[in-house]
Amino acid sequence: xxxxxxxxxxxxxxxxxxxxxxxxxxxxxxxxxxxxxxxxxxxxxxxxxxxxxxxxxxxxxxxxxxxxxxxxxxxxxxxxxxxxxxxxxxxxxxxxxxxxxxxxxxxxxxxxxxxxxxxxxxxxxxxxxxxxxxxxxxxxxxxxxxxxxxxxxxxxxxxxxxxxxxxxxxxxxxxxxxxxxxxxxxxxxxxxxxxxxxxxxxxxxxxxxxxxxxxxxxxxxxxxxxxxxxxxxxxxxxxxxxxxxxxxxxxxxxxxxxxxxxxxx
Amino acid sequence: xxxxxxxxxxxxxxxxxxxxxxxxxxxxxxxxxxxxxxxxxxxxxxxxxxxxxxxxxxxxxxxxxxxxxxxxxxxxxxxxxxxxxxxxxxxxxxxxxxxxxxxxxxxxxxxxxxxxxxxxxxxxxxxxxxxxxxxxxxxxxxxxxxxxxxxxxxxxxxxxxxxxxxxxxxxxxxxxxxxxxxxxxxxxxxxxxxxxxxxxxxxxxxxxxxxxxxxxxxxxxxxxxxxxxxxxxxxxxxxxxxxxxxxxxxxxxxxxxxxxxxxxxxxxxxxxxxxxxxxxxxxxxxxxxxxxxxxxxxxxxxxxxxxxxxxxxxxxxxxxxxxxxxxxxxxxxxxxxxxxxxx
Amino acid sequence: xxxxxxxxxxxxxxxxxxxxxxxxxxxxxxxxxxxxxxxxxxxxxxxxxxxxxxxxxxxxxxxxxxxxxxxxxxxxxxxxxxxxxxxxxxxxxxxxxxxxxxxxxxxxxxxxxxxxxxxxxxxxxxxxxxxxxxxxxxxxxxxxxxxxxxxxxxxxxxxxxxxxxxxxxxxxxxxxxxxxxxxxxxxxxxxxxxxxxxxxxxxxxxxxxxxxxxxxxxxxxxxxxxxxxxxxxxxxxxxxxxxxxxxxxxxxxxxxxxxxxxxxxxxxxxxxxx
Numbered sequence: 001x002x003x004x005x006x007x008x009x010x011x012x013x014x015x016x017x018x019x020x021x022x023x024x025x026x027x028x029x030x031x032x033x034x035x036x037x038x039x040x041x042x043x044x045x046x047x048x049x050x051x052x053x054x055x056x057x058x059x060x061x062x063x064x065x066x067x068x069x070x071x072x073x074x075x076x077x078x079x080x081x082x083x084x085x086x087x088x089x090x091x092x093x094x095x096x097x098x099x100x101x102x103x104x105x106x107x108x109x110x111x112x113x114x115x116x117x118x119x120x121x122x123x124x125x126x127x128x129x130x131x132x133x134x135x136x137x138x139x140x141x142x143x144x145x146x147x148x149x150x151x152x153x154x155x156x157x158x159x160x161x162x163x164x165x166x167x168x169x170x171x172x173x174x175x176x177x178x179x180x181x182x183x184x185x186x187x188x189x190x191x192x193x194x195x196x197x198x199x200x201x202x203x204x205x206x207x208x209x210x211x212x213x214x215x216x217x218x219x220x221x222x223x224x225x226x227x228x229x230x231x232x233x234x235x236x237x238x239x240x241x242x243x244x245x246x247x248x249x250x251x252x253x254x255x256x257x258x259x260x261x262x263x264x265x
Numbered sequence: 266x267x268x269x270x271x272x273x274x275x276x277x278x279x280x281x282x283x284x285x286x287x288x289x290x291x292x293x294x295x296x297x298x299x300x301x302x303x304x305x306x307x308x309x310x311x312x313x314x315x316x317x318x319x320x321x322x323x324x325x326x327x328x329x330x331x332x333x334x335x336x337x338x339x340x341x342x343x344x345x346x347x348x349x350x351x352x353x354x355x356x357x358x359x360x361x362x363x364x365x366x367x368x369x370x371x372x373x374x375x376x377x378x379x380x381x382x383x384x385x386x387x388x389x390x391x392x393x394x395x396x397x398x399x400x401x402x403x404x405x406x407x408x409x410x411x412x413x414x415x416x417x418x419x420x421x422x423x424x425x426x427x428x429x430x431x432x433x434x435x436x437x438x439x440x441x442x443x444x445x446x447x448x449x450x451x452x453x454x455x456x457x458x459x460x461x462x463x464x465x466x467x468x469x470x471x472x473x474x475x476x477x478x479x480x481x482x483x484x485x486x487x488x489x490x491x492x493x494x495x496x497x498x499x500x501x502x503x504x505x506x507x508x509x510x511x512x513x514x515x516x517x518x519x520x521x522x523x524x525x526x527x528x529x530x531x532x533x534x535x536x537x538x539x540x541x542x543x544x545x546x547x548x549x550x551x552x553x554x555x556x557x558x559x560x561x562x563x564x565x566x567x568x569x570x571x572x573x574x575x576x577x578x579x580x581x582x583x584x585x586x587x588x589x590x591x592x593x594x595x596x597x598x599x600x601x602x603x604x605x606x607x608x
Numbered sequence: 609x610x611x612x613x614x615x616x617x618x619x620x621x622x623x624x625x626x627x628x629x630x631x632x633x634x635x636x637x638x639x640x641x642x643x644x645x646x647x648x649x650x651x652x653x654x655x656x657x658x659x660x661x662x663x664x665x666x667x668x669x670x671x672x673x674x675x676x677x678x679x680x681x682x683x684x685x686x687x688x689x690x691x692x693x694x695x696x697x698x699x700x701x702x703x704x705x706x707x708x709x710x711x712x713x714x715x716x717x718x719x720x721x722x723x724x725x726x727x728x729x730x731x732x733x734x735x736x737x738x739x740x741x742x743x744x745x746x747x748x749x750x751x752x753x754x755x756x757x758x759x760x761x762x763x764x765x766x767x768x769x770x771x772x773x774x775x776x777x778x779x780x781x782x783x784x785x786x787x788x789x790x791x792x793x794x795x796x797x798x799x800x801x802x803x804x805x806x807x808x809x810x811x812x813x814x815x816x817x818x819x820x821x822x823x824x825x826x827x828x829x830x831x832x833x834x835x836x837x838x839x840x841x842x843x844x845x846x847x848x849x850x851x852x853x854x855x856x857x858x859x860x861x862x863x864x865x866x867x868x869x870x871x872x873x874x875x876x877x878x879x880x881x882x
Binding site for chain 1: 611614615616618619621622623625626628629630632633634636637641642643683684686687689690691693702703704705706707708709710711712713714715716717719720721722723724726728729730760763764767817820821822823824827828838841842845846851854855858861862865866
């Protein structure tokens with residue numbers, strides 16, 4: 001390919017560099033010895049990693065992000081998988097309407113949804129920010145859960161469930177013994193996608209904060225806008241390593257392309 | 266009453282119209298019944314009604330003498346083999362076959378024994394630990410059969426089980442199927458669109474059309490004595506025509522001779538003069554289609570051209586029907602009929 | 609009967625979640641945000657729409673989003689085309705390279721530009737060295753920086769949707785065209801492009817909508833002097849007590865995205881029909 005179309009290859013290379021170079025910059029800055037944000041860094045050191053790991057706003061918000069991501073993913077799946085099952089296997093009336101309803105959170109800008117939740121749950125109802133975050137993220141993740149497991153269900157042979165019934169399995173037995181194992185890869189994909197989407201989310205989580213509650217990306221954003229040290233790059237690099245780990249695990253479990261291949265909006 | 270399965274006046278609609286209409290069917294113990302018909306005739310629907318996946322809008326379903334119309338599939342004692350095999354991909358072959366026994370709370374020892382027997386019966390003893398994904402189509406089909414048979418069902422239901430296999434495998438598995446049914450003595454209902462399959466396997470055959478039974482009987486009865494135009498044509502009696510004083514009859518192309526118009530005529534045979542439409546070379550023989558003017562209108566008849574050299578499209582020819590091969594369609598109205606005012 | 613009940617039971621929790629976490633908050637925002645005793649959202653809307661400050665910000669938002677979308681398509685489509693024609697080995701690696709950034713949070717992805725575009729950043733030094741500028745220049749906190757950041761953020765999205773579309777094309781169609789005498793360029797323009805257009809258009813719409821509602825990149829790279837709707841909304845939500853006014857901004861953003869999405873969908877449908 002490179003030999004045959006030099007211009008196109010060059011363009012592709014330039015695009016890849018354009019997309020990936022920032023990662024190199026981030027890692028480079030994270031390894032800076034000094035206090036200034038420069039690239040290439042003047043002098044190398046691991047000190048900022050140490051600082052990042054002990055900076056309380058980061059460690060606290062990391063816990064918050066993890067809790068929110070886990071809780072929201074569990075809720076989105078616990079609520080979304082039965083709903084998807086009902087839509088695909090039990091042909092309720094208004095099937096298309098239901099699909100639209102479950103995918104609707106995707107149409108609205110996340111920031112707007114964040115504000116809507118903020119004014120209702122935080123300002124008016126006085127909820128804890130953590131509760132509002134979990135509700136908001138659950139709503140955000142529901143479309144992913146529904147869509148990914150839906151695709152898995154559609155691909156599965158509906159005769160499998162009929163076969164189980166014919167052999168004597170009641171609806172519950174069939175669901176847990178046949179349906180769930182068959183769509184397991186879809187559920188795993190949905191889980192990984194949901195965890196990552198929630199963890200990285202910025203716009204919705206921006207307003208849903210309180211004195212003690214903040215997600216990690218929001219904490220990072222706040223830091224970047226007030227302080228100009230390489231610590232933010234160190235945190236970013238740690239997150240980068242974590243993401244690479246997730247990508248590897250995904251590849252191992254269900255295949256990278258399967259989860260992230262078709263770009264989810 | 267020896268009927269294992271009985272359908273009484275079963276009817277059902279699917280949006281556009283009736284898919285089953287006043288269907289009466291009975292299957293005796295140990296009998297192998299084949300449901301045959303073109304796509305959309307309702308044969309699969311009938312099977313699903315027997316299995317319980319579909320509750321009919323009208324009528325009754327009786328299994329083992331008891332009314333099962335309201336009973337869900339999991340509480341009927343049926344063994345179904347699906348066209349797609351529907352093997353559980355996450356379970357091994359042995360676990361697949363054991364599934365129905367588990368649901369019936371059969372103890373581990375007996376379960377293992379019966380699973381082993383069933384796998385031996387279909388010739389897959391050594392593949393017990395494999396997963397369905399690792400098996401060929403033919404092997405998967407046998408596992409599906411073993412899984413349905415091991416639970417000792419009241420009736421074995423087969424929904425086009427061999428349609429997904431290539432021709433050679435189909436014939437091979439067909440005889441396997443016959444053997445298994447014989448050895449287990451199970452009552453079986455097979456749905457197929459393949460005539461040969463029905464004729465080879467069935468003790469009794471029912472041809473369906475638009476949700477009703479067009480004709481039923483032993484394969485020989487139905488095949489050699491079709492009673493109406495639909496069944497005749499479905500079974501390959503391409504030539505259906507009205508003979509004076511005899512009404513509607515059907516003749517297979519194999520029993521029709523197409524000769525040159527000037528060949529010596531046989532006074533004992535029924536023959537017509539007509540014009541050749543086309544000749545088709547078939548390897549072992551050549552067929553010819555000839556349009557023949559009849560009192561009710563021109564009819565195209567197809568037969569075998571013994572001396573194809575003497576024939577050509579557009580030229581005159583004679584169509585000779587062999588008398589023993591003329592089958593009167595007993596259920597078709599006798600024509601010509603005096604024009605009567607409809608009541 | 610029992611079956612119908614079971615189906616409802618399976619669907620209910622999801623419906624409740626959508627109602628409680630999405631529909632109800634949205635409705636209250638439209639009508640009476642933050643339990644405001646005297647809400648006047650329609651009035652605030654009129655105010656906002658006629659406020660030149662807001663109009664200016666909306667214009668910037670659309671402008672920046674538009675430019676980023678154009679760049680994403682201009683560079684992203686050829687890349688998608690290249691990937692679809694690459695050998696299997698290259699294809700996998702390229703797709704991975706394009707998809708991976710999407711797994712990172714926007715803060716991580718936009719941060720590098722802060723370092724590169726500052727007064728003492730690499731780009732400033734490079735321009736100086738080449739002679740285009742006569743000293744260090746502040747490229748940060750400009751619309752240029754925002755467009756750059758947004759393009760980098762959303763280009764993978766376009767590459768992937770365009771690639772999906774291109775990969776789905778039947779290669780024998782191109783062979784047929786070539787067999788009928790069309791040369792490379794003509795094949796591309798008359799066969800490939802029209803067929804890949806609908807899929808790519810969908811990608812472009814997603815990119816545009818994303819750029820218009822993005823917060824992180826405009827916030828980090830645009831600064832307070834270059835506000836977009838998103839950054840304005842955030843600021844007002846945090847500082848203003850006039851909830852109706854904030855709601856009005858949120859509504860404007862939602863309507864804008866909906867309008868643009870529908871318009872682009874309509875346009876691409878017309879284009880596809882031709």
